[in-house]
Amino acid sequence: MTTPTCRACGTDLEHTLVDLGLSPLANSYVPLDHKTDTDPTYPLHARVCGNCFLVQVDDVVPPSDIFSHYAYFSSYSSSWVEHARKYCANATERLGLNEKSFVVEVASNDGYLLQHFVANNVPVLGVEPAANVAAEAEKKGVRSLVAFFGKETAESVVAEHGHADLTAANNVLAHVPDINDFVSGFAAILKDDGVSTFEFPHLLNLLDKTQFDTIYHEHFSYLSLYAVEKCFAANGLKVFDVEELPTHGGSLRVWAQKMVGTRPETDRLIALRAKEADAGIATLACYEGFETKVQAIRDSLLAFLKKAKADGKTVAGYGAAAKGNTLLNYCAVGTDLVDFVVDANPHKQNTLLPGSRIPVHAPDMLKERKPDYVLILPWNLQNEIMESVGYVRDWGGQFLVAVPEVTVLG
Numbered sequence: 001m002t003t004p005t006c007r008a009c010g011t012d013l014e015h016t017l018v019d020l021g022l023s024p025l026a027n028s029y030v031p032l033d034h035k036t037d038t039d040p041t042y043p044l045h046a047r048v049c050g051n052c053f054l055v056q057v058d059d060v061v062p063p064s065d066i067f068s069h070y071a072y073f074s075s076y077s078s079s080w081v082e083h084a085r086k087y088c089a090n091a092t093e094r095l096g097l098n099e100k101s102f103v104v105e106v107a108s109n110d111g112y113l114l115q116h117f118v119a120n121n122v123p124v125l126g127v128e129p130a131a132n133v134a135a136e137a138e139k140k141g142v143r144s145l146v147a148f149f150g151k152e153t154a155e156s157v158v159a160e161h162g163h164a165d166l167t168a169a170n171n172v173l174a175h176v177p178d179i180n181d182f183v184s185g186f187a188a189i190l191k192d193d194g195v196s197t198f199e200f201p202h203l204l205n206l207l208d209k210t211q212f213d214t215i216y217h218e219h220f221s222y223l224s225l226y227a228v229e230k231c232f233a234a235n236g237l238k239v240f241d242v243e244e245l246p247t248h249g250g251s252l253r254v255w256a257q258k259m260v261g262t263r264p265e266t267d268r269l270i271a272l273r274a275k276e277a278d279a280g281i282a283t284l285a286c287y288e289g290f291e292t293k294v295q296a297i298r299d300s301l302l303a304f305l306k307k308a309k310a311d312g313k314t315v316a317g318y319g320a321a322a323k324g325n326t327l328l329n330y331c332a333v334g335t336d337l338v339d340f341v342v343d344a345n346p347h348k349q350n351t352l353l354p355g356s357r358i359p360v361h362a363p364d365m366l367k368e369r370k371p372d373y374v375l376i377l378p379w380n381l382q383n384e385i386m387e388s389v390g391y392v393r394d395w396g397g398q399f400l401v402a403v404p405e406v407t408v409l410g
Helices: 063-067 078-095 116-121 131-139 149-162 181-189 202-207 225-234 267-279 289-311 324-330 364-369 380-389 391-394
Strands: 015-023 042-048 055-057 103-106 125-129 164-170 192-203 238-245 251-258 316-318 359-361 373-376 398-401
Touching: 015 289, 015 324, 015 380, 042 125, 078 116, 078 164, 078 289, 078 380, 103 116, 103 324, 116 125, 125 149, 125 373, 131 202, 131 373, 149 181, 164 251, 164 380, 181 238, 181 316, 192 202, 202 267, 225 267, 238 267, 238 380, 289 324, 316 364, 373 380, 380 391
Parallel strands: 103 125, 103 164, 164 192, 316 373, 373 398
Antiparallel strands: 015 042, 042 055, 192 251, 238 251
16 A cells, blocks of 8 residues: 655655544435445544644545535534624724625535625625535525635636635635645635635644544544645745634634735734644654544543443433544444434434434434433534533433543533
């Protein structure tokens, strides 16, 4: 077997962060009438580039197999919609956007973000590869182009609509296998004084908090500021500002401009570079021992679930999330230990989770079955979830998370 190479700089990938074995696609929910089918599985192996320190999983599935019909709709998370609203207000004020501006969002999903610009009469275009999700955006008045983004798509958008004042790309930079073509598209689509913002989970948090369940096939890359700046510089962009955000277990929002841009670097960008340097982000030592911590979480969760079962307790899950599927499949948890999962997204209800084959129901199933424990799979939304189904406590039920360590939340 040939050694894979870094998708950003082409260096041979000789260093492992964690090997999670064979796993199905995290968002490939199984229709109930397909329950006898076998879920295809693929290697889920995260590696570290010893040159640019981009962490990445092997290319095993074409993006079209993952994103052309997608089960994730951003608007089902009220906290995420509010996060987007605040971003739009901030960007509008900071950049002076108005009815003569042009905003493009890449991976615009169901219009959760661009709808806020539309409400303020700022012209927008969403670029979204999943036709079923883009159709929901159109219902919100968000003009959408069904396409994968890269330099060619950027040039066609410019030809039809002109250059953009602002582009937004939330939680998509990690989702592209050809990261160089993707980034070069932003350099092509921007005005000379335009701005691109990118949000992505910060690799430093993944390492510090053992967030291994955020590793799955559609997340091709796991990003530090260090690796992003190297990739951007090679493809026509430079970072001038960065924000640390609480979303998705700890994210970065980088503000970038074309190489001809004149915005000065901010103090918080300089400070975050120093923070990563202090953590040794550009040294292999920073990544050692991660797999051992992952194995400890697996062993702890299995011990908890098996004891609950032996004590006659029942366990359900909340959130048919991709990160939950990585957790359940790596830990080999099935219906023997978790009876069912609930999710507010009707597109996921009445399906089976890939691999584990745990059935997914509407949240009301919690009231009907009254489990003793509810394992919150999207731990990044645990406060929102515990508030929305707080009635679990009425029958003495307790909440539980597995990452960064198995914890009963009460």
